[in-house]
Every structure is written in structure tokens, then in C-alpha cells.
Amino acid sequence: MDFKIYTGNRIREFRENKKFTQEKMADDLHIVLNQYGRIERGESSCTLSNLIQICNILEITPNDILAELIITKEPSIETEIHKLSESNQKEVMNYIEFLIEKERKSK
Numbered sequence: 001m002d003f004k005i006y007t008g009n010r011i012r013e014f015r016e017n018k019k020f021t022q023e024k025m026a027d028d029l030h031i032v033l034n035q036y037g038r039i040e041r042g043e044s045s046c047t048l049s050n051l052i053q054i055c056n057i058l059e060i061t062p063n064d065i066l067a068e069l070i071i072t073k074e075p076s077i078e079t080e081i082h083k084l085s086e087s088n089q090k091e092v093m094n095y096i097e098f099l100i101e102k103e104r105k106s107k
Helices: 003-017 022-029 033-041 048-058 062-069 077-081 086-106
Strands: none
Touching: 003 033, 003 048, 003 062, 022 033, 022 048, 022 062, 062 077
């Protein structure tokens, strides 16, 4: 799997989910539009600094973008939750809060 292409595709998916334009992303990153486009197309590497900024703009974590590239024995709960729709993610969070409260009361 090509790291640059994979990363660029994931960034584009999250950007499109937020309904942000490439122009907005480039402006927020203080880079030219062509440079941002090359990142999404996997033609240019994304610096760690830009990756962190992109994550902050999109309100995601680097793990959201890179998780499938990292080999683990079991998928993380966070990775699995991010595969769900936003409404289902909220449902999962409500259930987690319910379980935390239930455990707190049982102590």
C-alpha cells in the first residue's frame, strides 16, 4: 500500500465528510491550493506538522487517518467506532456513558 496515496485519500474522505473545500484547507494550513491538492492525491508527502494541523482542522486524530496502516493484534474501539455513521457514533458514546455511570453507582 502506498503511504502517500492512502493518507491523501483518508484526508480527502474526512474533508469531504466535513463539507470543507480544498481551498479552505489550503488557507487554514497557510499553503497554496496546488500543494494541498498534491497531498490529497498522494503526489506529495504530508509533513507531520501539516498532518497535525489537518487533524485539528477536521477535528480528528492522526489515528483516524493512519490506523489501518498500523498493524495491531486487535482493532481498537476508536478505530471501529469511526467506521460508523455520526448518529451511530453518538449512540455508542451514549451507551459508554451509561455503562460508566452504572459502574460508578455500583462501587
